[in-house]
Each structure stands twice: as structure tokens, then as C-alpha cells.
Amino acid sequence: xxxxKEKIADILAPQIEGLEKxxxxxxxxxxxxxxxxxxxxxxxxxxxxxxxxPPMIAKGIAEAIADNEAxxxxxxxxxxxxxxxxxxxxxKEVVSEAVAKGDAYGRSEIGEGKKVIxxxxxxNIAKPFHIGHIRSTVIGNSIYKIYxxxxxxxxxxxxxxxxxxxFGKMICAYRRWGNKEDVIKEPIKTLLSYYTKFHEEAENxxxxxxxxxxxxxxxxHGESEEVELWQWFRDESLKExxxxxxxxxxxxxxxxxxxxxxxxxxxxxxxxxxxxxxEEDAGANIVRLDDYNxxxxxxxxxxxxxxxxxxxxAAAVYRKETYDFYKNIYVVASQQNLHFQQWIQILEMMGxxxxxxxxxxxxxxxxxxxxxxxxxxxxxxxxxxVLNRAVEQTxxxxxxxxxxxxxxDQTAKDVGIGAVVFNELSNYRIKDYxxxxxxxxxxxxxxxxxxxxxxxxxxxxxxxxxxxxAAKAREGFDPQYITGESAHKLIKLIYDxxxxxxxxxxxxxxxxxTRHIVDIAQGFNKFYHDEHILVDNEDExxxxxxLVMAAKAAIKNGLGLLGMNAPEKM
Ligand code: ARG
Numbered sequence: 001x002x003x004x005k006e007k008i009a010d011i012l013a014p015q016i017e018g019l020e021k022x023x024x025x026x027x028x029x030x031x032x033x034x035x036x037x038x039x040x041x042x043x044x045x046x047x048x049x050x051x052x053x054p055p056m057i058a059k060g061i062a063e064a065i066a067d068n069e070a071x072x073x074x075x076x077x078x079x080x081x082x083x084x085x086x087x088x089x090x091x092k093e094v095v096s097e098a099v100a101k102g103d104a105y106g107r108s109e110i111g112e113g114k115k116v117i118x119x120x121x122x123x124n125i126a127k128p129f130h131i132g133h134i135r136s137t138v139i140g141n142s143i144y145k146i147y148x149x150x151x152x153x154x155x156x157x158x159x160x161x162x163x164x165x166x167f168g169k170m171i172c173a174y175r176r177w178g179n180k181e182d183v184i185k186e187p188i189k190t191l192l193s194y195y196t197k198f199h200e201e202a203e204n205x206x207x208x209x210x211x212x213x214x215x216x217x218x219x220x221h222g223e224s225e226e227v228e229l230w231q232w233f234r235d236e237s238l239k240e241x242x243x244x245x246x247x248x249x250x251x252x253x254x255x256x257x258x259x260x261x262x263x264x265x266x267x268x269x270x271x272x273x274x275x276x277x278x279e280e281d282a283g284a285n286i287v288r289l290d291d292y293n294x295x296x297x298x299x300x301x302x303x304x305x306x307x308x309x310x311x312x313x314a315a316a317v318y319r320k321e322t323y324d325f326y327k328n329i330y331v332v333a334s335q336q337n338l339h340f341q342q343w344i345q346i347l348e349m350m351g352x353x354x355x356x357x358x359x360x361x362x363x364x365x366x367x368x369x370x371x372x373x374x375x376x377x378x379x380x381x382x383x384x385x386v387l388n389r390a391v392e393q394t395x396x397x398x399x400x401x402x403x404x405x406x407x408x409d410q411t412a413k414d415v416g417i418g419a420v421v422f423n424e425l426s427n428y429r430i431k432d433y434x435x436x437x438x439x440x441x442x443x444x445x446x447x448x449x450x451x452x453x454x455x456x457x458x459x460x461x462x463x464x465x466x467x468x469x470a471a472k473a474r475e476g477f478d479p480q481y482i483t484g485e486s487a488h489k490l491i492k493l494i495y496d497x498x499x500x501x502x503x504x505x506x507x508x509x510x511x512x513x514t515r516h517i518v519d520i521a522q523g524f525n526k527f528y529h530d531e532h533i534l535v536d537n538e539d540e541x542x543x544x545x546x547l548v549m550a551a552k553a554a555i556k557n558g559l560g561l562l563g564m565n566a567p568e569k570m
Pocket of ligand 1: 123
């Protein structure tokens with residue numbers, strides 16, 4: 001699609017001496033109030049060079065370009081040149097492109113040839129996959145989809161928390177109090193209960209800690225019995241995680257978690273020592289980062305065991321050597337800010353010039369209306385339960401509203417899960433938020449169901465229009481019929497989508513897409529409210545159907561980037 005800013009800069013350039021086209025482009029504004037035109041050019045900056053008052057300059061420019069056929073109207077208002085683009089030309093350009101591209105509308109190739117790793121979700125084995133994990137999972141998935149859509153060679157990694165001394169404790173507890181059948185029946189809840197029991201018992205019997213440590217050492221040395229149990233815990237936990245991923249429609253290209261790096265760490269411990277970055281401290285190995293205000297990082301404990309941070313250093317280098325990434329993105333809670341700052345700093349000190357291509361994308365906390373979550377006090381909300389409840393409640397609503405859909409279960413799933421996902425991606429990721437059922441399942445507000453419903457409404461109009469009209473709309477249409485105020489506003493929103501996606505990618509901020517598709521949905525509903533679409537006049541009908549097709553494609557593609565389905569009937 002042509003860039004209107006560029007097109008306008010081309011028109012303005014001959015009128016403005018001394019400014020490069022690029023600079024002119026960067027100065028062009030898009031007024032929030034449509035009365036000021038689609039684009040506006042401020043002349044303040046030119047006053048110094050031209051030694052004239054800005055309004056005079058604006059007047060001169062406005063008069064010089066007024067007759068250009070790219071515009072319906074050009075006005076000078078104070079220091080501004082306000083430009084109203086030709087609505088017919090704009091409609092033709094944007095709508096035919098969106099109709100022609102359909103599912104690919106908004107796609108780009110800006111990332112071609114660049115490998116981007118998005119690491120997200122990364123839950124801990126044998127620990128609850130709770131509502132708190134939804135953030136990394138859903139935000140990460142959307143960032144992955146956005147990068148993929150922008151043409152990057154994107155890949156998804158689930159860096160499972162499947163290693164560490166806690167597995168010594170878990171195996172110890174299982175051997176003492178465990179039962180195989182219980183684990184198989186309800187792996188995570190059962191394993192978690194063993195883990196809790198271990199801590200209770202260890203308070204009175206500290207020797208348990210030693211036993212657990214010894215078991216972990218065996219695991220680290222690859223002793224078969226311990227490895228087998230660990231593997232089994234991992235497999236059972238993954239089965240449970242996968243149920244949730246299936247519901248969300250999420251898959252990963254790699255599940256290489258912390259354990260994968262267990263044998264890859266000695267190289268870095270040695271390298272840190274050789275490069276004089278690490279020092280010994282009471283038997284442990286540390287890196288002092290006081291110069292960077294980042295405290296001290298513990299690399300190995302006094303018993304030689306490695307830590308979370310050691311594995312992250314090994315993982316980053318492994319990824320660079322294996323995938324030669326352009327960017328290595330970590331979607332992890334803001335509580336881990338220091339951790340990421342530390343190890344990225346250490347990589348830099350080690351001389352890896354790509355260290356800053358590792359980016360931590362933090363996000364805020366989710367809390368429940370009844371208070372923050374607490375594993376100890378049993379205030380854990382399992383993500384699976386949340387998703388199931390969302391689907392169940394949506395089904396109830398569908399039945400109550402007597403909505404006519406062929407496949408209630410599938411629709412309830414698309415809408416219920418979509419509602420949770422959309423809610424998650426509605427706010428800036430860094431903001432803390434409170435999970436509220438009322439907000440999530442509202443069909444009226446700026447919610448997932450609202451946007452999906454708008455998409456379904458567009459689909460229904462297209463079904464009523466019939467394939468023949470749709471086929472004609474694809475061939476061409478007379479844009480004069482879609483130049484009304486609400487049509488023009490809607491077209492502008494559709495036009496903006498590709499740039500919005502680029503911006504969301506640059507800022508790692510899916511909520512930018514979420515907000516924009518809410519705008520498109522509202523713009524569409526306004527158009528639907530203001531105008532009759534399936535009118536008798538054939539040419540008018542075809543043009544309007546083309547706009548419906550364009551809006552539908554924009555909404556569907558936007559939803560897809562959030563990781564949501566767009567049902568055709570609701
Ligand atoms: N498993 C960790 C947790 O649940 C998150 C892992 C984040 N990724 C990383 N490379 N450190 O807190």
C-alpha cells in the first residue's frame with residue numbers, strides 16, 4: 001500500500017525549500033479531530049528559515065497545493081496546512097488492498113531473514129500452572145505472532161523450569177510419602193503436596209535437607225534412578241501444561257528448559273574465571289556488579305551446584321550459537337528485572353557483543369478480586385479452571401441469548417477463551433491488573449466478545465450479500481459510495497492497521513493491536529448503524545460490501561495476532 005505521508009511529503013516538497021522529504025514526512029501530523037483534515041503540516045519550524053510568519057507560510061503552501069487531485073480540500077488554519085485527502089481515491093486504494101490481501105492484510109516483510117526468538121510461558125515443573133502464568137503465556141504468544149506476521153523468522157521457546165535443587169526435595173518427598181497412582185491421577189496437585197510436606201517435615205528434621213541435596217547431586221551426575229523419577233515428574237507436568245496450551249491454541253518449537261543446560265554450564269564457569277570476571281567468596285563463585293548498581297550475582301554455590309542465572313547465561317550463548325538470533329526476547333514478569341539485568345550485564349562483560357540483543361520484556365502482576373494469590377494459603381487459581389469456567393459461562397450466555405449457532409461448544413470455546421486472552425492483552429503489559437469475571441465476559445464493553453461479535457456480524461452481512469456480490473466486490477467497486485463520514489473513518493482505521501502492527505512489534509506491546517481492533521470494531525458498528533449496506537443500487541451495494549470485507553479482514557487478522565479465533569457465526 002502506498003504511504004500517504006510519503007505521498008503528501010512528495011507534494012509538499014517542491015513548495016518547501018531547504019527541507020528534505022524525510023524531514024517533511026516526520027513533521028506531518030494526523031489531527032485527532034477530523035475537522036482539521038486527515039493530515040496537517042505545521043509551519044512553525046519554517047519561520048526562521050523563510051523569515052515569514054508561520055500563518056503566512058501555511059497560506060502560501062495551502063494555495064499552491066490546493067488543486068492537487070490527491071486532495072478534496074486544503075485549508076490554512078493559523079500555522080497549519082490542513083489537508084483532506086480525496087476520499088474516493090483513499091477508499092479505492094485502502095479497501096481494494098485489504099480485500100485483495102484478505103488474511104494477509106497487514107503482513108509485511110520487514111523482518112525477512114532475521115531470526116527472532118520469543119521465549120515465553122516457561123512454567124515450573126510440578127508447580128501449579130496458575131492464573132499468574134497467563135500473562136507470560138498470552139503476551140509472549142502474541143509477540144511471537146506479531147513478529148511472525150512482520151516477516152521475521154520467529155521461533156517459540158518454552159524455557160521450562162525443570163531443574164534445580166527443588167527436584168532433590170521432590171524426589172526425597174516422593175520416596176518417603178509418595179504414591180504413584182496419585183501422581184498419575186493429578187500430577188501437579190499431588191507433587192505440590194509432597195513438596196509442601198517436605199518443607200513442613202524439614203523444619204523438625206533438618207537432615208531431610210541434606211538428603212535432598214544428596215539426591216540432587218545424584219540427579220546432576222545422571223544417576224539413572226533419580227533421572228527416571230525426574231523425567232517422569234517432567235512428563236506428567238507437561239501433560240497438564242499441554243492441556244492448557246491446547247485450549248489456548250499454543251504450541252512451541254522448543255521445550256528446552258533449564259535442565260537442557262545442565263551439562264553446558266562448566267564451560268561458562270571456566271570462562272568467567274579465566275576472564276577474571278568471577279571471584280571466589282567463601283567457596284562460592286560470584287560476580288560483583290556494584291559498578292552497574294546491580295548487586296552481586298551468585299554463579300555457583302559453595303557445594304558447586306549451579307543456579308538459575310548460570311543456566312540463563314548458558315542458554316543465551318547456546319541460542320546465539322544454534323540460531324544466530326537477531327533478537328532473543330524473554331517475556332518474563334517484572335519481578336525478575338534484576339535477574340535479567342544481571343546476566344545480560346555479565347554477558348557483556350564476557351565480551352559477547354550481542355548481549356544487548358537479549359531483551360527482557362517485563363509485565364506487571366495479575367491479582368484476583370479476592371486478594372493476591374498465595375500458594376500457601378491455598379489461594380491459587382489454576383489457569384485451566386479459569387479457562388474452563390470462561391467456556392462454561394459463555395455457553396450459558398449463548399444459550400440464554402438464544403444465539404443461533406451451529407456449534408455451540410466450539411463457539412463457546414472460541415469466545416470464552418478469547419475473552420480471557422483479550423482481557424489479558426487490553427492493558428499495557430507493564431500495568432498490574434485485577435482479574436474480574438464481570439469485565440472479562442462482558443459482551444458490550446471493549447472486550448473480546450464484542451470484537452468477535454462484530455466480526456461475526458460482518459460475516460453475516462457477507463453471507464446475506466451472497467457470493468456473487470462478493471466476487472464482484474473483489475473485482476472492483478465504485479469508491480464514491482464509501483466516502484460518508486463513518487465509512488471514511490473506518491477506512492482510515494483499516495489503513496492504519498499495518499503501521500499499528502509494526503509499532504506493536506517495536507514496542508513489544510500487543511495492547512496496541514488490541515486497542516486498534518476495538519477502534520475498528522467500533523468504527524465498523526458506527527458505519528453499520530449509519531448506513532444501509534445491502535441496498536438496491538447494485539454499485540452502491542458492491543462498494544459497501546467491499547468495505548465490509550476489508551473491515552472483516554482487518555478485525556480477523558488483528559484477533560489472530562492476539563492468538564484469538566474469529567468465529568464466523570455467533
Ligand atoms: N520458570 C521461571 C518462573 O516461573 C521463568 C523462566 C523465565 N525464563 C528465563 N530464561 N529465566 O519464574
